[in-house]
Amino acid sequence: MSEATDSGADAEGTVGGANRETHTWQDSLLAVRNLDAGYGDLQILTDVDLDVRDGEYVTIVGPNGAGKSTVMKSVFGLTNRMAGTIEFNGEDITDTQPEEIIYEGLGYVPQNDNIFTTLSVQENLEMGAYILDEVPQDAIEDVYNRFPILRERQGQKAGTMSGGQRQMLAMGRALMLDPDLLLLDEPSAGLAPDLVDDMFDRIDGINDDGTAVLMVEQNAKEALGRCDRGYVLVDGKNRYEDTGDALLADDQVRQDFLGG
Amino acid sequence: MGVSDTYNRGRELFVEDPVRAVIVVVAVLLLLDFVRQLAVGATEFSEFGVMLKDGLMRGLFFGLAGIGLSMTYSILNFANFSHGDLITGGAFGGMIATYVIAGGFGSEGDIGALMLLGSGGSVFGSQLGIGVATSPAAVVAGVVIAGATAIALALVIDRLVYKPIRDRSGITLLITSIGVAFTLRYLILFVFDGSRRGVTQSGAVPTVGIPAIDGTVSLNLHEVSLVVVSVGLMAGLHFLLQRTKLGKAMRAMSDNEDLARITGIPTERIVTYTWIIGAGLAGVAGYMFVIWNGTLHWFQGWILLLPIFAAVILGGIGSIYGAILGGLVIGLTMSISIMWLPSGLTRAAAFFIMIVVLLVRPQGIFAGRATA
Numbered sequence: 001m002s003e004a005t006d007s008g009a010d011a012e013g014t015v016g017g018a019n020r021e022t023h024t025w026q027d028s029l030l031a032v033r034n035l036d037a038g039y040g041d042l043q044i045l046t047d048v049d050l051d052v053r054d055g056e057y058v059t060i061v062g063p064n065g066a067g068k069s070t071v072m073k074s075v076f077g078l079t080n081r082m083a084g085t086i087e088f089n090g091e092d093i094t095d096t097q098p099e100e101i102i103y104e105g106l107g108y109v110p111q112n113d114n115i116f117t118t119l120s121v122q123e124n125l126e127m128g129a130y131i132l133d134e135v136p137q138d139a140i141e142d143v144y145n146r147f148p149i150l151r152e153r154q155g156q157k158a159g160t161m162s163g164g165q166r167q168m169l170a171m172g173r174a175l176m177l178d179p180d181l182l183l184l185d186e187p188s189a190g191l192a193p194d195l196v197d198d199m200f201d202r203i204d205g206i207n208d209d210g211t212a213v214l215m216v217e218q219n220a221k222e223a224l225g226r227c228d229r230g231y232v233l234v235d236g237k238n239r240y241e242d243t244g245d246a247l248l249a250d251d252q253v254r255q256d257f258l259g260g
Numbered sequence: 261m262g263v264s265d266t267y268n269r270g271r272e273l274f275v276e277d278p279v280r281a282v283i284v285v286v287a288v289l290l291l292l293d294f295v296r297q298l299a300v301g302a303t304e305f306s307e308f309g310v311m312l313k314d315g316l317m318r319g320l321f322f323g324l325a326g327i328g329l330s331m332t333y334s335i336l337n338f339a340n341f342s343h344g345d346l347i348t349g350g351a352f353g354g355m356i357a358t359y360v361i362a363g364g365f366g367s368e369g370d371i372g373a374l375m376l377l378g379s380g381g382s383v384f385g386s387q388l389g390i391g392v393a394t395s396p397a398a399v400v401a402g403v404v405i406a407g408a409t410a411i412a413l414a415l416v417i418d419r420l421v422y423k424p425i426r427d428r429s430g431i432t433l434l435i436t437s438i439g440v441a442f443t444l445r446y447l448i449l450f451v452f453d454g455s456r457r458g459v460t461q462s463g464a465v466p467t468v469g470i471p472a473i474d475g476t477v478s479l480n481l482h483e484v485s486l487v488v489v490s491v492g493l494m495a496g497l498h499f500l501l502q503r504t505k506l507g508k509a510m511r512a513m514s515d516n517e518d519l520a521r522i523t524g525i526p527t528e529r530i531v532t533y534t535w536i537i538g539a540g541l542a543g544v545a546g547y548m549f550v551i552w553n554g555t556l557h558w559f560q561g562w563i564l565l566l567p568i569f570a571a572v573i574l575g576g577i578g579s580i581y582g583a584i585l586g587g588l589v590i591g592l593t594m595s596i597s598i599m600w601l602p603s604g605l606t607r608a609a610a611f612f613i614m615i616v617v618l619l620v621r622p623q624g625i626f627a628g629r630a631t632a
Contacts, residue, residue, distance in 0.1 A: 076522055102524040110522070116515045119508065127512050130505070131524040173523070 023241065028087070029054050029181055029212055030075065035084035037074040043082060044070045045236045052181060052214050057207045059244065061220040061257065062233035068216040069111060071233070072183045076101050076108050089180070102131060107174035111185040111216075114170035117159025121150055124158050124169055128176030136176070143172035146205070164195045168202070175206065182206060184215040188222075200226055220258055224248045232257060279619050294599065303599055306475030311595045317483055317552060319591025320490040322564075322571040325545035326583035327497065328538025329568060334514035334578035335534045336426075338433035342417065343542060344565030345444035346410045348558065350543020351550045352377070352448060353409025355459055358402035362388040362395040377556070379453045386461040392481050392551065394464050399551065403489065403544055410543025413444070414535040426531075441562065449558045456557040459550060486552045493541060494584055501580065506533060514578065567594070567607070570614040576624025585625055589613065 024031070032050040036043060044067045052058045060068045073079045075086055077098040086094045088104050096104070116124050125143055126135050144151035147168040153161060158169055167187055174182055187203060188196045200222060207213045217223035224230045224244040232240040232253060240253055247253050274281045297303040325347055332340045356375055363374040363383065373383045392399050417440055425432060460482070469476035501507035513520040513530050521527055549564070550556045571590040575582025590610045597609035617625065 078518070078522070098518075098521040099524050099526055102522065108522050110519070113516050113519060116512045116519065118515045119511060123508050123512075126505075126508060127520075127523050127525070130509060 023051070024049060025051050025053060027053060029056075029089060030214065031085075031087040032071065032075070033085045033087070035071075035074060035086065036082040037070060037079045037084075038082065039079060043236070044079075045074065047237060048084070048233070049238055050231060052212050054180070055207070055210055055212050056229065057204075057213045057227045058215070059220075059223040059227040059230045060214070060216045060233055061218075061223060061230060061247075062239070063257065064218075066233040067236040068233055069185050070236070072108065072110075072185050072214070072216060075106070075183060102177065105177070105180040106183065107177065107179035107181070108183040109167075109170045109174045109185060109187065111189055115158045115166050115173065117157070119158055120155055121158055121161075121169055122154040124173050125150075125176055128173035131177070139176050139178065143175060146175070146202070147172055163190045164192070164199070167191065167199060171202070171206070175211070179211060181212040181214060184213060186216055186218060188217065188219050196222070221248065283616060283620065290600070297599060301474075304472075304474045306472040306477055308596075308599075309470070309472045309477035311598065312592070313477060313479065313483065315592035315595035316588070317486055317591070318594060319571075319588035320487060321545055321549045321552075321587070322568050322591050323584035323587025324490045324493060324548075325542050325564065326568045326572045326575075326587050327494075327580050328540075328542045330572045330575070330578055330580055330583040331510075331514075331534050331538040333572070335510065336422070336433070336531060338430045338437065339569075339577075341434065341437040341565070342440035342444060343437075343538075344561035344563075344568070345441045345448070346413055346539050346542045346561065347546035347549075347564060348448060348561035349413045349444060349546075350406040350410030350539070351546035351556060351560065352452060354402040354404075354406025354543065354547035355550065355556055357405035358390055358395070358398040358459075359383070359388060361398035361401055362390050377452055377457060377459070379451075379455075384458065386458060386463075389461045389464065390459055391461050391464050392485050393466050394461055399485075402551075403547055406543040406547035407540040408543070410539040410546070411536050414539035415532070417444075418531075418535050445559060445562060452558060454558055456555055458554055459556050460554045462554050482552045482554075486548045489544065489548050493544065497537070497541070497580065500537075506530075510534065567591075567610055570611055574614045574617050574624060576626035579624070579626035582624055582626035589617075 024033070028051040030050070030052040032048060035045055035048040035050075037048075038044040048067075048071060050058075050060070050071060060071060062068055070079055074081055075088075075093075077093075077096055077100075081094055084094070085092060088106060091104065093101060093104055101108075116127060119127065122140070125140050129136050129139060144154075149165055150169055150172055153165065158166065161169065171182075171184070171187070184203065188199055191199060196219065203213060203215065204226060213227075215223060215227070224247050227244040230240075230242065230244045230247045231238060232247065240247060240250070242250070248258070270281075273284075298305060298308065325343075328346070329340060329343045332338065332343070355377055359374045359377055360371065363371075365371065370383075373379070378384055389395055390398060421436060421440055422433065425436065465480045465482050467478050467480040469478050499507075501511060509520070509525045510530055510533065512523070513525060513527060517527065520530075546561060550560070567590050568587070571586035572583045573586070574589060575584070575586030590613070593610045593613045594606045597606045601609055
């Protein structure tokens, strides 16, 4: 874990509990400001602020229907953004089309349908680098080294693989362009319990190699224990924000969201 | 023991899955009767050879023309009823080029009459000596122009009609496409008149006899051309889909459009290529059908659209390979069913086969909406 909590959070942290206020940083890689967003006319998010700094590992937790996934979809231009801004690397990407976002250095692994099931494993990875003129063999090699099972399965149709392997392929696809920030929507969903730890270890590995991670997780205890900072989202609004450890230690957060 | 086991298994099949059981019984009876007919000479081997050949020709055409229909379904998510009239449009466009070139650019008949394909009986294809052997350049140009005409029509129609309503439901698009189909068809009728014209010099097509056990099966150059062009284009498409970046992106988009977008695949450009490939193949298929068949008329594509739909649905709508296989099944059924049915019912037999296949395998032979 990096020391992302040295400046803002500690200085302004409330004594003996998680922050109720949201901080904004000047040096953010991803900066979501006052975001209102939803689907069609239905508004899900209200005035959401969120930051991810270079190399940071940030988690969003919260009850079902809190709008956690909607934050990610909004970053990728897949929702109706009603108000607020989204900046990445200092550039306003609020109105960028979904097919253009990838050029900015963002990778996204949606929760469901995150692989091309009728394409082979190798072809899925090639699609991850679609925007390049040539298929980057070294990037494919890197993904195979990170997830060796994918090398064994490279010719296989992706849809025939197990849940854990699919999740690895989806991450591999998103890593093909070596993004600055990787968005992961519930990477442990649907995995057998013994695979969940392994998946989190792999995400730690990706973060250790310098890629910032923004992750939505229902497995809140595990996720907060591993991340640098966490946001608790409730009813589409920011509720708490602090270091993962501080959120885990906070009585109120524990009682309301972590089951005691 | 063995007999009663078999008997029990048979009884279980009948109880659990009567539809499948009846199909199996009928198929076995037909097969036995097929052998009987050939054995007693009720159907000669050479007759059967001709049926097989005709079915194969028709099947290849259905398959080639069906590919575009399947592609528009999988990538644009709608059943395109104007596809048949793209076939007609392509055939007319290609045939204009053939008439003009075979007619010596006006030296053998008025250029206007040539461009209207002898509307009103002023020029006839047989006079111009149209055929693969007799006017090869005119036919090759015709193939290319047929594809180009259908592509141009599809792109213009997409820009004017389908693109503005891209986000609507499949039903809206389907009904719109029926409107487009009627518009195209009646425009063709208005310009070229409603006659059914012979376009080739049928007497001048080189033919060989292939010996069959009790006779010969004739095979002419136009049949061979249809096979060569269809199989060549199908192989080319297979290469495109499996080996090229564009093909893989098309498969990716048909698999999961949202994921394709966030991967950076430019979806509108893929849509354009879908029209180009689908309509191009439809136009060429239409032209080759006309060369094979020898006649051309304004609602040709429309009446062919139904068996093409049957082929595509039978194969698993959305699948390219399903369209090809479905085309062959429908084509062969139409020609071979004449061994048991009066000729007026062969078309019905083809649709009946489609229904039977869908009863057993509702998703079609190649399941799902995968272009792969």
